[in-house]
Amino acid sequence: MNIVKKNPLNKLLMKNMELSLLASGDGTEVILHKLYAGARWAMAPADDWTALEHLTVMSGRLLMTSSAGEVVLGRGDSVNACPVKEHMIFTAETEVEFLYVTSQPQFHFYxxxxxxxxxxxxxxxxxxxxxxxxxxxxxxxxxxxxxxxxxxxxxxxxxxxxxxxxxxxxxxxxxxxxxxxxxxxxxxxxxxxxxxxxxxxxxxxxxxxxxxxxxxxxxxxxxxxxxxxxxxxxxxxxxxxxxxxxxxxxxxxxxxxxxxxxxxxxxxxxxxxxxxxxxxxxxxxxxxxxxxxxxxx
CATH class of the missing domain: 1.10.3210.10 (Hypothetical protein af1432)
Structure with missing residues (x-):
């Protein structure tokens, strides 16, 4: 078992968002996102990118916009794709925390x-x-x-x-x-x-x-x-x-x-x-x- 305490080297604070790399191994990363109200985040398709991407809302309300329209995600709701085939935009209606899991490493580049x-x-x-x-x-x-x-x-x-x-x-x-x-x-x-x-x-x-x-x-x-x-x-x-x-x-x-x-x-x-x-x-x-x-x- 690995007990992870927040490492400042693995945390990035930006204007409307905080990212923390909670765990990584065998190409998989678990990243905690904190979005302030009004901030946006997205899943986007990319060439030569075949990863499973998964998002689970931990707290707050997150508005997801995709080709299917708009839907509000709340605590416990999740979204995943393998691979992502369209842009999905997520807008924080309140302060939001969600876990993002990807089967291909990208935290430092991202x-x-x-x-x-x-x-x-x-x-x-x-x-x-x-x-x-x-x-x-x-x-x-x-x-x-x-x-x-x-x-x-x-x-x-x-x-x-x-x-x-x-x-x-x-x-x-x-x-x-x-x-x-x-x-x-x-x-x-x-x-x-x-x-x-x-x-x-x-x-x-x-x-x-x-x-x-x-x-x-x-x-x-x-x-x-x-x-x-x-x-x-x-x-x-x-x-x-x-x-x-x-x-x-x-x-x-x-x-x-x-x-x-x-x-x-x-x-x-x-x-x-x-x-x-x-x-x-x-x-x-x-x-x-x-x-x-x-x-x-």
Missing amino acids: SNSVKDMMDLAIRVEEKDGYTSNHCDRIKELSMKLGKVMGMDSDELYIMNLAGFLHDVGKVKVPDEILKKPGKLTNEEYDIIKMHTVWGREILTETNNPDLIKAGEIVEQHHERFDGKGYPHQLNGGGIRTEAAIITVVDAFDAMTTDRVYRKGMTHDEAFEELARNKGTMFHPDVIDAFFSILKES
């Missing part, structure tokens, strides 16, 4: 890759002068819009990644340009615009299939419905819906956030600006979905 991506997003927020919750706000509101617009669990999973990492390319923009309080020169603005391309490159270089897909959305999140955006001047239906969603959410958050060089707008002022640019800068269907959420809240 925890380190998640931590690396979170650290990168935080670096972008700090570099760009945003509050530490900017990436989370973009991710959360993008997911709400995606659900309203009928996206399936696979699409929502990728957009969750893209929303959180939408500005990752800004780590390559020089500080003196990114934080310049005055008007940018044309040359400086051209450098700023490269952050969408650099973001896709950074995510592609991970060789993670899901991050590569997210990178395609990241590259398009400054395209405009009328074709006057960047980097490729795409228009209308040529722009991924996920990217069009992030465009609206990111614009709203940017307008209402205080920056070092200006005070943020009120929500009402930002709503007026979004409505004024419906069909030009912003996809009209996304604006309609955005306002439908506001009416419900």
Whole structure:
């Protein structure tokens, strides 16, 4: 019998989640997850991955979204697949603890890759002068819009990644340009615009299939419905819906956030600006979905 006391070397504390490797052996791992209310976690298919994956809820309520719809899991409920064939997204409705068992080891790769991506997003927020919750706000509101617009669990999973990492390319923009309080020169603005391309490159270089897909959305999140955006001047239906969603959410958050060089707008002022640019800068269907959420809240 092995008696396991929590080992700080095997525990990872992140912004909305804690992971603890409780046991491992013969390729099998038992990982305790603690999700704070509102946090998300997912099971996702992967090439050359044939593991049994099993989840049992220990406490709290966990909303599972899959191709079959949504179901709330409570204490004692479990989910398993061998292998996972579709994205399953789990959202903590309350603080949740669950045991995750996998027949192929992945804890260190999994925890380190998640931590690396979170650290990168935080670096972008700090570099760009945003509050530490900017990436989370973009991710959360993008997911709400995606659900309203009928996206399936696979699409929502990728957009969750893209929303959180939408500005990752800004780590390559020089500080003196990114934080310049005055008007940018044309040359400086051209450098700023490269952050969408650099973001896709950074995510592609991970060789993670899901991050590569997210990178395609990241590259398009400054395209405009009328074709006057960047980097490729795409228009209308040529722009991924996920990217069009992030465009609206990111614009709203940017307008209402205080920056070092200006005070943020009120929500009402930002709503007026979004409505004024419906069909030009912003996809009209996304604006309609955005306002439908506001009416419900």
